[in-house]
Amino acid sequence: MKPVYLDYAATTPVDPAVIEVMVGCLGQEGLFANPASRSHMYGWQAEDAVETARRQVADLIHADPREIVWTSGATEANNLALKGAAQARSKFGRHIVSVATEHKAVLDTLTWLSRQGFEVTLLAPSADGRLDAATLRDALREDTILVSCMHANNETGVIHDIAALGQVCRDVSADRPRGEGILVHVDAAQTLGKLPIDLSQLPVDLMSFSAHKLYGPKGVGALYVRRAPGVVLEAQIHGGGHERGMRSGTLATHQLAGFGAACALAATSMDSDNARIQTLRDRLWAGLQAIGGVHLNGHPDARLPGHLNVAFEGLDGELLLTALSDIAVSTGSACTSASLEPSYVLRAMGISDALAHASLRFSVGRYTSSADIEHALSHIADTLARLRGE
């Protein structure tokens, strides 16, 4: 029997309906053409498919399709947002503010920017994992050009109040000249299709997305770039001027159509998916509490419905992970699980090294069944009893 997959926060399988749309963009009978080919029907049809996808993504976040810039994923979207905004705004200032619990795709990009002469302030979240609006306000300076805060954390699922944080930046920018306000970037890779996102209301200028976190394919994502007031970014990939000059390269019709289909699907299934997923996640947590010796990491309520980050008292997370052969979970983010350091996310929340080392992330998704959860629980109970020598 295959292990029960409880690592939906790392990636998701592609939904069968999405696969069908993607396959229709590959072969000779499908929409295989270059969407930039303007001289024949094949190209027009591929372009139609790409523009349909752009509308599907935009609709899910209440944006204008012209605000969507295709990328290879959220990592590239974060790179384009941060480097592109920093470079375009460097004449107004060189100070950037972000949070210590951001994804490496943000943190490593900021480290690179700091070597290019930008000054980066990384704020600590409170013990529940959330960034305080007052903490952000205190960190903003006259030369602050950019703030980056994720929507929900990939390790803990903790949801930041991005409306409040964005508003702090808008308030501070109110008396600056037009076009010189603090840009607000949000990495929403974990929340697209999981939480409602309304960019017609949110005080956010740039938002990063990834298809493979919402049952779409890997290798595709998008950056939302606000049009009014217009945000200017320095391109990071040159060649051909695709995506209004912001990101060149032949568009991958099958990837984009798949991303669009995944968004359309999420728009109709988000509420029912979330309700079912949260019930399963809560059952998992109740079962773990019944076993005992467990602590919940992160805010108890302001959390994505599928996430559960748990510290197991007196145990080593890596050891536990190896012993739990019947379930597929992780110690934190897939990107850092190669290192033996305790999670920097949990550490930044003030959790001790010992508990951070003893923590596992469970994430429930669209295809998790209640039999999966019961099997996981009995397997965990047996394994813990063995490891704890009971």
Ligand SMILES: *Cc1c(COP(=O)(O)O)cnc(C)c1O
């Ligand atoms: C998965 C993830 C990323 C990286 O997205 P890719 O599309 O895999 O590059 C970035 N940020 C967060 C919060 C993520 O969860």
